[in-house]
Amino acid sequence: MELVNEFRVSVPLDRAWEALTDLERVAPCMPGAQLQKVEGDDYHGTVKVKVGPITTQYKGVAHFTERDDVAHRAVLRAEGRETRGQGNATATVSATLVDDGEATSVSIVTDLQITGRVAQFGRGVLSDVSTKLLGQFVSRLEADLLSGGTPPAEAGPGTVSPAGPDAADGQGPVSVAPPTVRLIDSPEAEPADLVDMAGSAVMKRVVPALIAVVIVLTARKVWKGRR
Numbered sequence: 043m044e045l046v047n048e049f050r051v052s053v054p055l056d057r058a059w060e061a062l063t064d065l066e067r068v069a070p071c072m073p074g075a076q077l078q079k080v081e082g083d084d085y086h087g088t089v090k091v092k093v094g095p096i097t098t099q100y101k102g103v104a105h106f107t108e109r110d111d112v113a114h115r116a117v118l119r120a121e122g123r124e125t126r127g128q129g130n131a132t133a134t135v136s137a138t139l140v141d142d143g144e145a146t147s148v149s150i151v152t153d154l155q156i157t158g159r160v161a162q163f164g165r166g167v168l169s170d171v172s173t174k175l176l177g178q179f180v181s182r183l184e185a186d187l188l189s190g191g192t193p194p195a196e197a198g199p200g201t202v203s204p205a206g207p208d209a210a211d212g213q214g215p216v217s218v219a220p221p222t223v224r225l226i227d228s229p230e231a232e233p234a235d236l237v238d239m240a241g242s243a244v245m246k247r248v249v250p251a252l253i254a255v256v257i258v259l260t261a262r263k264v265w266k267g268r269r
Contacts, residue, residue, distance in 0.1 A: 129158015
């Protein structure tokens with residue numbers, strides 16, 4: 043499914059572009075998201091979503107497939123899989139930034155494919171949820187930018203260097219080094235609550251499912267009691 047969203051941030055174009063293409067900086071602004079490590083050009087992390095009493099976690103990787111610093115257009119590809127379950131999600135996110143005086147207008151088009159428990163809510167609910175998720179993201183991002191938040195620290199003790207023992211003096215055979223792996227020390231994110239975001243639209247689907255679960259569990263207990 044295709045989801046289209048637009049928003050505006052109260053900072054100039056160049057500053058907005060720098061921030062939005064810095065995944066380490068923007069990941070904490072997205073509800074439910076936690077960045078865990080950077081391996082070469084790949085960003086690894088998790089996203090948690092909550093529907094009533096059920097929490098689903100996706101573990102995956104994202105990387106830029108396109109980044110045009112002149113046209114201020116970037117394309118991000120993300121893939122994730124449920125850590126407990128058979129569901130998975132893939133998304134191609136295209137973002138275009140336009141100068142809007144002292145602010146910046148951002149247009150985002152997301153080509154989303156999702157399976158598993160979250161997929162049962164359908165396009166309408168997922169569209170509402172994505173809009174509210176984006177609203178929370180923009181609020182957090184603006185707060186970070188306007189407070190003069192600093193970019194992430196340089197690689198620390200968690201860095202695994204790709205250079206071999208002969209790299210310094212140029213001696214020995216030349217080989218292709220593996221990508222640098224840098225661990226990100228970030229707090230575990232609270233799950234994004236889909237019921238809180240989509241309200242009655244989600245509850246109409248969740249409540250019947252929960253009632254069905256209760257009936258099944260009750261029936262099992264009664265059946266076991268009779269045996």
